Amino acid sequence: MSQSDAGAVERVARGFREDAGRTVAALARALGDIELAEDALQDAYLTALERWPRLGFPARPSAWIFTAARNRAIDRLRHERLGREKLRRLAALEPPADVVDDAPEDDAMSAVPDDRLGLIFACCHPALGIEARIALTLRTLAGLTTEEIADAFLVPHATMAQRLVRVKRKIRETAIPFDVPPAERLPERLDDVCTVLYLIFNEGYTASAGDQLVRRDLCDEAIRLGRVLATLMPQEPEVMGLLALMLYHDSRREARVAPDGSMIVLAEQDRARWNRAKIAEADEWLRRAARHNAPGPYQLQATIAWAHVAPPSADEVDWRGVAELYRILEKMTPSPIVALNRAVAIGFADGPAAGLAALDALPREELGDYHHYHVARADALAKLGRDAEARDAYQAALARTQNAAEQNYLRAKIELTSV
Amino acid sequence: MKYMLLIYGPQRDREPTPEEWAEAMPKWEAYTSELRNRGAYVDAAPLAGVNTATTVRVRNGKRLVTDGPFAESKEYLGGYYVVEAPTIDGALEAAAMCPGAQTGSIEVRPIVAV
Numbered sequence: 127m128s129q130s131d132a133g134a135v136e137r138v139a140r141g142f143r144e145d146a147g148r149t150v151a152a153l154a155r156a157l158g159d160i161e162l163a164e165d166a167l168q169d170a171y172l173t174a175l176e177r178w179p180r181l182g183f184p185a186r187p188s189a190w191i192f193t194a195a196r197n198r199a200i201d202r203l204r205h206e207r208l209g210r211e212k213l214r215r216l217a218a219l220e221p222p223a224d225v226v227d228d229a230p231e232d233d234a235m236s237a238v239p240d241d242r243l244g245l246i247f248a249c250c251h252p253a254l255g256i257e258a259r260i261a262l263t264l265r266t267l268a269g270l271t272t273e274e275i276a277d278a279f280l281v282p283h284a285t286m287a288q289r290l291v292r293v294k295r296k297i298r299e300t301a302i303p304f305d306v307p308p309a310e311r312l313p314e315r316l317d318d319v320c321t322v323l324y325l326i327f328n329e330g331y332t333a334s335a336g337d338q339l340v341r342r343d344l345c346d347e348a349i350r351l352g353r354v355l356a357t358l359m360p361q362e363p364e365v366m367g368l369l370a371l372m373l374y375h376d377s378r379r380e381a382r383v384a385p386d387g388s389m390i391v392l393a394e395q396d397r398a399r400w401n402r403a404k405i406a407e408a409d410e411w412l413r414r415a416a417r418h419n420a421p422g423p424y425q426l427q428a429t430i431a432w433a434h435v436a437p438p439s440a441d442e443v444d445w446r447g448v449a450e451l452y453r454i455l456e457k458m459t460p461s462p463i464v465a466l467n468r469a470v471a472i473g474f475a476d477g478p479a480a481g482l483a484a485l486d487a488l489p490r491e492e493l494g495d496y497h498h499y500h501v502a503r504a505d506a507l508a509k510l511g512r513d514a515e516a517r518d519a520y521q522a523a524l525a526r527t528q529n530a531a532e533q534n535y536l537r538a539k540i541e542l543t544s545v
Numbered sequence: 546m547k548y549m550l551l552i553y554g555p556q557r558d559r560e561p562t563p564e565e566w567a568e569a570m571p572k573w574e575a576y577t578s579e580l581r582n583r584g585a586y587v588d589a590a591p592l593a594g595v596n597t598a599t600t601v602r603v604r605n606g607k608r609l610v611t612d613g614p615f616a617e618s619k620e621y622l623g624g625y626y627v628v629e630a631p632t633i634d635g636a637l638e639a640a641a642m643c644p645g646a647q648t649g650s651i652e653v654r655p656i657v658a659v
Contacts (some may be wrong), residue, residue, distance in 0.1 A: 301546050303631075
């Protein structure tokens with residue numbers, strides 16, 4: 127491949143990636159079928175790769191791709207009744223239709239209806255398994271390749287490909303709608319969407335397994351989709367809260383990992399390395415959300431994150447305020463994890479003895495397998511000078527995490543409490 | 546599109562008493578007429594208890610008839626509704642309204658047009 131060919135391929139790929147979400151959304155909604163929409167887009171992409179280097183680069187590549195994909199989909203639908211297998215054979219026999227001639231150049235992307243919102247709700251439909259929702263959202267809305275998603279979730283490529291095929295078929299065969307749900311269903315369905323985005327973010331932020339503490343792509347995509355969602359649904363404070371929460375966490379991304387890949391806890395992070403632009407954006411979303419005067423779990427979590435990020439140093443965090451925010455959050459969404467966080471905040475507000483008492487009051491049967499619980503107890507015990515017990519608790523934590531960076535952090539703590 | 550709502554519930558150790566029938570029937574009748582009002586009703590039927598089930602298989606041309614359901618389970622198919630809905634959301638709505646959803650589970654499956 128020549129230098130200019132490689133450049134052309136790269137340009138096509140970029141155009142494809144940037145607007146693929148919108149193009150697939152518009153086609154999928156019209157067809158009720160993501161698979162067919164993606165196939166049509168793929169065809170358009172391949173046609174572009176073949177034609178653009180020869181016939182020149184169009185003025186509006188995304189619009190060109192969209193129009194070509196739409197024509198391909200229409201083409202396919204016309205032949206649908208002949209059966210897919212026949213259609214495939216026909217397509218192999220005939221050269222692809224000459225879309226260069228009939229693709230109107232003035233059909234800019236702005237003319238493409240923005241159906242991404244409907245696609246988001248389809249991809250995050252509760253009738254689909256949660257893993258399938260995550261994979262499909264990343265594939266269809268974020269435009270990640272099947273291989274990238276498989277690698278991010280540490281599953282074989284073939285497994286992920288199969289999972290995506292199955293979920294797309296279920297959408298088509300059960301007629302999952304590509305619509306914004308009616309008002310009475312919207313809160314729970316929107317919550318489902320937020321859950322998927324936050325799971326994607328968290329998978330990127332603290333990889334549940336593997337060597338890399340932060341898998342940037344997933345964090346970036348979750349935030350990008352959060353912005354899309356917040357823009358398309360400008361009246362939903364919880365969406366803004368989720369976006370603010372992800373941005374606050376993400377602002378500390380660089381400061382969280384030492385050059386050797388090891389983990390740095392919040393209190394020990396170099397605040398100069400926090401991304402101020404992201405914090406400012408998060409502040410703005412949180413302010414906008416607050417104007418709706420309808421607090422929810424994501425807004426509360428974002429406010430907690432703000433309380434950590436806003437003060438100039440770790441010593442100036444208002445831990446009593448944080449503990450109170452966790453108390454309200456626990457009332458809204460009862461969970462042992464939230465209770466654990468509240469106990470940790472109490473420890474910082476009222477000292478390690480109070481913190482340990484709060485931790486030991488928590489239901490051990492629910493938290494015993496959660497490594498952060500043991501870390502929190504170990505930290506409190508270490509501060510109280512009870513090194514032997516602290517070491518045992520760090521050991522218990524170490525046995526319960528698969529993340530290499532966290533394991534290294536805990537091994538260092540065990541060494542410290544062993545001297 | 547047509548969807549079948551398969552109504553699963555725990556196995557009864559006895560047939561319902563007349564009083565239990567009298568209590569349960571109005572709920573099912575109200576449900577059926579609600580589906581009719583919405584234009585969603587296509588068909589429905591209750592099934593006799595799983596103790597009446599007989600399973601048939603043909604293997605190598607030979608007919609095998611056995612007593613009981615095809616698989617042992619905690620919940621058994623007790624009846625079905627067929628509903629018409631433009632998307633799965635309408636069918637899920639209908640399933641959530643079904644009296645059987647309160648005590649058992651409703652499996653929603655699209656009916657394939659052939």
